[in-house]
Amino acid sequence: MKIILAPMEGVVDHAMRELLTASGHYDLCITEFVRVVDQCYKPAYFYKICPELKQNGRTHSGVPVRIQLLGQHPDWMAENAHIATELGSPGIDLNFGCPAKTVNKHKGGAVLLQEPETLYKIVNAVRRAVPAHLPLSAKMRLGYENTDLAQDCALALEGGGADMITIHARTKIEGYRPPAHWHIINDIRQDMTIPVVANGDIWTKKDAEKCRKISGCDDIMIGRGALCLPNLAAVIKTDEVPMPWADICGLLIEYATFQRDDMARGFLPNRIKQWFHYLKRQYPEAPHFFEKLKTLRNIEEIIAMILHERC
Numbered sequence: 598m599k600i601i602l603a604p605m606e607g608v609v610d611h612a613m614r615e616l617l618t619a620s621g622h623y624d625l626c627i628t629e630f631v632r633v634v635d636q637c638y639k640p641a642y643f644y645k646i647c648p649e650l651k652q653n654g655r656t657h658s659g660v661p662v663r664i665q666l667l668g669q670h671p672d673w674m675a676e677n678a679h680i681a682t683e684l685g686s687p688g689i690d691l692n693f694g695c696p697a698k699t700v701n702k703h704k705g706g707a708v709l710l711q712e713p714e715t716l717y718k719i720v721n722a723v724r725r726a727v728p729a730h731l732p733l734s735a736k737m738r739l740g741y742e743n744t745d746l747a748q749d750c751a752l753a754l755e756g757g758g759a760d761m762i763t764i765h766a767r768t769k770i771e772g773y774r775p776p777a778h779w780h781i782i783n784d785i786r787q788d789m790t791i792p793v794v795a796n797g798d799i800w801t802k803k804d805a806e807k808c809r810k811i812s813g814c815d816d817i818m819i820g821r822g823a824l825c826l827p828n829l830a831a832v833i834k835t836d837e838v839p840m841p842w843a844d845i846c847g848l849l850i851e852y853a854t855f856q857r858d859d860m861a862r863g864f865l866p867n868r869i870k871q872w873f874h875y876l877k878r879q880y881p882e883a884p885h886f887f888e889k890l891k892t893l894r895n896i897e898e899i900i901a902m903i904l905h906e907r908c
């Protein structure tokens with residue numbers, strides 16, 4: 598079984614990938630999406646989204662990190678994919694699942710699930726731009742308003758040249774509302790020859806087992822569950838015990854001190870508060886800590902609070 602750490606824009610950044618993959622058992626990470634309109638990004642932008650490019654495209658624990666692109670124009674997508682792989686991205690992932698209004702309004706993300714032929718053209722152009730030895734994956738939802746075109750979309754991605762697809766088992770209009778329809782992944786998978794990865798609502802080892810059974814997929818992708826329980830991949834693969842709260846406090850401090858540049862540090866208080874939103878689901882200690890930190894604006898104060906409260 599492979600476990601992929603899901604791309605999560607504004608949440609799973611470089612620091613988070615380092616921390617989560619350090620606990621082991623992730624096989625692949627996908628970056629937050631790079632939104633492609635009608636330009637080629639400069640290397641500096643790719644390095645910002647994926648500093649791992651300077652480490653051979655891997656986290657310190659050796660997990661490959663693939664750059665994700667989102668956009669509608671095959672040629673611009675292909676050009677940017679080419680640059681990303683030249684810079685060392687060990688493959689490319691394409692985003693056809695983003696539900697954000699602004700993105701969809703400009704014909705990016707899940708809105709393209711209404712046009713399987715456009716999906717085909719994008720994947721095909723990117724495939725030709727990416728060296729043949731590097732993998733190309735794509736991530737889709739079950740559809741935009743309904744699942745009528747799910748199969749056509751998956752086949753278009755495969756036909757265009759994707760080596761693997763991940764299916765987040767909900768339509769765009771379902772947002773993140775449970776349940777994820779793992780059984781529909783199974784229907785789609787039947788006609789595919791490339792590996793299909795199941796995604797959506799895997800919070801526990803039991804969920805992972807159930808999802809694999811119902812979807813028929815060997816491999817899974819986990820997003821929010823990995824933030825709620827940072828060693829979820831190890832729990833799923835090796836029955837490791839869930840990480841104790843004291844270790845979570847250590848991780849929070851590591852996360853808070855990981856970023857060195859002032860700009861990134863400016864975002865940290867909000868990023869940490871956001872992480873608490875997920876930790877509250879798993880840890881009874883989290884709400885108390887959150888109450889204490891919610892009014893703090895400065896990262897040094899947040900670190901001091903965590904150090905003080907964890908004793």
Ligand SMILES: Cc1cc2nc3c(=O)[nH]c(=O)nc-3n(C[C@H](O)[C@H](O)[C@H](O)COP(=O)(O)O)c2cc1C
Nearest residue numbers: 603604605606629630692765797798799819820821
């Ligand atoms: C805050 C947030 C940001 C996300 N950003 C991305 C993204 O950049 N690219 C992408 O393909 N999916 C993105 N997703 C979707 C996740 O990768 C994943 O498909 C979804 O959360 C369902 O999986 P989960 O139930 O394991 O979280 C995002 C989800 C969330 C909640």
